[in-house]
Amino acid sequence: MLRRGPRFASGVLRGLAQVMFLDSARAGAVFALALWTADWRYGAYALGGAALGTGAARLLGAPHDRVRAGLEGFNSCLTALCVAVFLGAGRPATVVLAAGACLVVTVVTAAVIRLLQVWGLPALTLPYCLLAGAVTVAAPAFRRIWPQGHSIAALPGAASGPTVLRWKDVAGAFFRNVSQVFFLEQWQAGVLLLAGLFLAGRVAGWVACAGSATGILTAWALGTPAARIADGTMGYNAVLVALALCGVFLAATRTTLPYALLGAATATALTPAVAALLAPSGGHPFTWPFVLTTLGFLAAARSFPHVTDPTRRRTSSRSAPSLHGDQAAAD
Amino acid sequence: MLRRGPRFASGVLRGLAQVMFLDSARAGAVFALALWTADWRYGAYALGGAALGTGAARLLGAPHDRVRAGLEGFNSCLTALCVAVFLGAGRPATVVLAAGACLVVTVVTAAVIRLLQVWGLPALTLPYCLLAGAVTVAAPAFRRIWPQGHSIAALPGAASGPTVLRWKDVAGAFFRNVSQVFFLEQWQAGVLLLAGLFLAGRVAGWVACAGSATGILTAWALGTPAARIADGTMGYNAVLVALALCGVFLAATRTTLPYALLGAATATALTPAVAALLAPSGGHPFTWPFVLTTLGFLAAARSFPHVTDPTRRRTSSRSAPSLHGDQAAAD
Amino acid sequence: MLRRGPRFASGVLRGLAQVMFLDSARAGAVFALALWTADWRYGAYALGGAALGTGAARLLGAPHDRVRAGLEGFNSCLTALCVAVFLGAGRPATVVLAAGACLVVTVVTAAVIRLLQVWGLPALTLPYCLLAGAVTVAAPAFRRIWPQGHSIAALPGAASGPTVLRWKDVAGAFFRNVSQVFFLEQWQAGVLLLAGLFLAGRVAGWVACAGSATGILTAWALGTPAARIADGTMGYNAVLVALALCGVFLAATRTTLPYALLGAATATALTPAVAALLAPSGGHPFTWPFVLTTLGFLAAARSFPHVTDPTRRRTSSRSAPSLHGDQAAAD
Numbered sequence: 001m002l003r004r005g006p007r008f009a010s011g012v013l014r015g016l017a018q019v020m021f022l023d024s025a026r027a028g029a030v031f032a033l034a035l036w037t038a039d040w041r042y043g044a045y046a047l048g049g050a051a052l053g054t055g056a057a058r059l060l061g062a063p064h065d066r067v068r069a070g071l072e073g074f075n076s077c078l079t080a081l082c083v084a085v086f087l088g089a090g091r092p093a094t095v096v097l098a099a100g101a102c103l104v105v106t107v108v109t110a111a112v113i114r115l116l117q118v119w120g121l122p123a124l125t126l127p128y129c130l131l132a133g134a135v136t137v138a139a140p141a142f143r144r145i146w147p148q149g150h151s152i153a154a155l156p157g158a159a160s161g162p163t164v165l166r167w168k169d170v171a172g173a174f175f176r177n178v179s180q181v182f183f184l185e186q187w188q189a190g191v192l193l194l195a196g197l198f199l200a201g202r203v204a205g206w207v208a209c210a211g212s213a214t215g216i217l218t219a220w221a222l223g224t225p226a227a228r229i230a231d232g233t234m235g236y237n238a239v240l241v242a243l244a245l246c247g248v249f250l251a252a253t254r255t256t257l258p259y260a261l262l263g264a265a266t267a268t269a270l271t272p273a274v275a276a277l278l279a280p281s282g283g284h285p286f287t288w289p290f291v292l293t294t295l296g297f298l299a300a301a302r303s304f305p306h307v308t309d310p311t312r313r314r315t316s317s318r319s320a321p322s323l324h325g326d327q328a329a330a331d
Numbered sequence: 332m333l334r335r336g337p338r339f340a341s342g343v344l345r346g347l348a349q350v351m352f353l354d355s356a357r358a359g360a361v362f363a364l365a366l367w368t369a370d371w372r373y374g375a376y377a378l379g380g381a382a383l384g385t386g387a388a389r390l391l392g393a394p395h396d397r398v399r400a401g402l403e404g405f406n407s408c409l410t411a412l413c414v415a416v417f418l419g420a421g422r423p424a425t426v427v428l429a430a431g432a433c434l435v436v437t438v439v440t441a442a443v444i445r446l447l448q449v450w451g452l453p454a455l456t457l458p459y460c461l462l463a464g465a466v467t468v469a470a471p472a473f474r475r476i477w478p479q480g481h482s483i484a485a486l487p488g489a490a491s492g493p494t495v496l497r498w499k500d501v502a503g504a505f506f507r508n509v510s511q512v513f514f515l516e517q518w519q520a521g522v523l524l525l526a527g528l529f530l531a532g533r534v535a536g537w538v539a540c541a542g543s544a545t546g547i548l549t550a551w552a553l554g555t556p557a558a559r560i561a562d563g564t565m566g567y568n569a570v571l572v573a574l575a576l577c578g579v580f581l582a583a584t585r586t587t588l589p590y591a592l593l594g595a596a597t598a599t600a601l602t603p604a605v606a607a608l609l610a611p612s613g614g615h616p617f618t619w620p621f622v623l624t625t626l627g628f629l630a631a632a633r634s635f636p637h638v639t640d641p642t643r644r645r646t647s648s649r650s651a652p653s654l655h656g657d658q659a660a661a662d
Numbered sequence: 663m664l665r666r667g668p669r670f671a672s673g674v675l676r677g678l679a680q681v682m683f684l685d686s687a688r689a690g691a692v693f694a695l696a697l698w699t700a701d702w703r704y705g706a707y708a709l710g711g712a713a714l715g716t717g718a719a720r721l722l723g724a725p726h727d728r729v730r731a732g733l734e735g736f737n738s739c740l741t742a743l744c745v746a747v748f749l750g751a752g753r754p755a756t757v758v759l760a761a762g763a764c765l766v767v768t769v770v771t772a773a774v775i776r777l778l779q780v781w782g783l784p785a786l787t788l789p790y791c792l793l794a795g796a797v798t799v800a801a802p803a804f805r806r807i808w809p810q811g812h813s814i815a816a817l818p819g820a821a822s823g824p825t826v827l828r829w830k831d832v833a834g835a836f837f838r839n840v841s842q843v844f845f846l847e848q849w850q851a852g853v854l855l856l857a858g859l860f861l862a863g864r865v866a867g868w869v870a871c872a873g874s875a876t877g878i879l880t881a882w883a884l885g886t887p888a889a890r891i892a893d894g895t896m897g898y899n900a901v902l903v904a905l906a907l908c909g910v911f912l913a914a915t916r917t918t919l920p921y922a923l924l925g926a927a928t929a930t931a932l933t934p935a936v937a938a939l940l941a942p943s944g945g946h947p948f949t950w951p952f953v954l955t956t957l958g959f960l961a962a963a964r965s966f967p968h969v970t971d972p973t974r975r976r977t978s979s980r981s982a983p984s985l986h987g988d989q990a991a992a993d
Contacts, residue, residue, distance in 0.1 A: 060634075060637050063634075103593070107597075107627065110631035110634040111626075111628070114634060115450060115630055134601055135604075137607045138600060138604035140603075141603030142490065142555060142603070143555070144552070151486070151489045153607065153611070155486070155815040156802065156813055156943060157802070157813050158803070158811065159803045159805055222807055223807060223808075224804060271800075272799075272800040273796040273797075276815065277945075280486060280611035280817075281610070281611060296769065300770070302776065303772035304723050307723070390968065391965075391968050392965075392966050434924070435924070438959060439958055440962075441961070441962035442959070442962040445962065445964065445965060449781065468934075469932065469934040471819070471820040471934075472821045472938070474886070477821075485817065486817070611817060611942035612818060612939045613818060613938060
């Protein structure tokens, strides 16, 4: 028990870190701190979710190395957090539902891994997107779950509001693009999360910064209202795509960086498309733009020898260590 | 002709039985009786649909063993029934459209089998869901097809109505969860269908009962209005998932039963999510929740050795004989 | 440079021709003429799109034979054209967005090819459908992109208007079913495009005629309002399906022709279904009905020996030469 306990705790913290593709318990602890300072209940949901997912995977007999690296915890961490954010963190019904969702997301994770294995693609946060989507879209039909009086389903409208960005907007957006990965609106949380990334590796930190900047630039160039850029909801997918395509699933090189930033720009433009597709049903984009863009750009990468030369697999990206890679290398 | 005729009739009856995964002409005859007593026209559409699908598959040269086991009949049976229910059983235009849909669903079935073969997954009622979905969503655009004056597309709203279940509601829901698989609202039809299941095998009968009870319990726990539980529309997917995951595609054991019931609960919670996703276009959930949940849980099952031990393939589930299995074993 | 220039130009023209599955620079030149006479700006966007896609694919290192045959140009050609049609051809923002979309569609094409390779299925215009869908659905969220004041998202309504077809409607629909593939409403453009098809091969020309006629007949039989048939928006998918299934991916024989025309009828009936699914988000069917139907019917074809005898692969369809086939033969 003495040796099992700490190992389990390490797996849970790594589950938080794996949301940003980091296989590091220390980074996970910094992430937990960021959540805790923003709202202690969010910290509790995130840690509890990661613990439940990790525990359920161990119980069902999932591969040990996946469990230890935190790869069975990040989807359940985000799922629990999402349930808390959308259905009210303080209600007992939310706690029970979040626990049930963490159990089911473990099964969904195993299914998604098997389906995507055919193409040698990683599962990313697709299980979380599927489950969080189902929960939030179904919620209004259940009276014990839904706190509001009416459904939020609506036809998507055209954007309004000024598009002129002030420096304050840009600075806020830069950090909130990182914090919104965990549904946090406080820019200070973004600073802490970014610190966690730099702690795990300098490359990961700089790539996240480049992704956030690309997200802001793309959203501004297309004419997104300034308020939507400033709150970080247009750019968190760009940060994740940049990390995934430059340093995690593709090595961080001079040719993959522009490719990753093209992906980050694509995910930014894709965000309102996914939002519009789900809005009439009451759904949210979550990390769908990141998942779709990353899977697409990864599947395409192997056809582009000028981007990914055949020697890339031997290039180990030491600065951003991750076990996600063993899925990508399965082909 | 003398020998061909009865064999074709047996294939058609097995087509009805395969809606519940049974390879039994006798169970199919009981199912036909249940439909006939509810509304003779529904019985005619179901039998006609199964006959057309089976005939078309034979004509196009589909594998003989599939045709004989009724595996080419259950999707067309449900498709014809669905067209009749949604567009009016008594109109000549409905008859022609149902016949055309049965021809196309045979092609869709072959396509879905080939697409899912990559993962060794069975086609289930996915072809029916695709075709019934297309027909009902497209119908308002065609003036010879659509009987009503306006489209039923609407934004999904929040649930209303009391959530307190009376015993009468529970008893009604228990049987209607079975009968709604065939779009029947009469609980007596559910009794007959359940009798057909017990006739084919005791395990199948008890698993269907457990699935129906799980559906009721899940829907009540989440706070579904009592009226929606009582009419069976929240629970028919749970019955199908329980049958599929305990006795048909996974052997009926002590570990697969809780796994199957977790699946049944998932499908129940998923039902209003699918309904909300399709409502703005005028669509219906049909058996999408069953298809999505079963495919997910089957794909995941192989990653969980604690649920499905490696000896399971040798365990033949004699009480619920089915040829669906030969698709699942294709990997 | 002297030798590279003309080869590139030939690849670009073939990109236009490949929209109709033709590997012929001459047919591409006739198609360009058809676009140019309808609206010179559409001609410029189509040629520019094909050039950008072909160039980007070469830059990223896509296979040479694909680039040369125009298979890297037809999706970007349609994407550029679509952006121009929906966001206004004359605005500078449209030009920049179209160029960016052509770059991204090259990546999406590589991804789709890799995903569908598992089943030996061709990519068709799926990359274009994905990108054009994302752009048009996301557009209202971007103030520099969206020219109108409000979003076009709406719940789909039931059809209205007379269903009686006059000969003038039929004749107009016959040619507009071809011209709408390129978003052109002028029937004269359809005559030119059809001339291009006959130029490349008699079989391709006649099959396109049969597909157009099937589309008209199906739409009329189902009760589509005459105005919607006459403008060609119900039938252009039927033309593409007929071409794809009779002469391109399946050999043009006596048994594949009725199979292809069943596919053409299916795509016609599917068109309002896709339109209804996307309408609440502000989306359009584009060539989704063609893509879905063709992929389904191709995947199914191999299961039907009575349709496609085992000798078909040796039958070369000389009258409709195409390199699409090398994707289909990958299995």
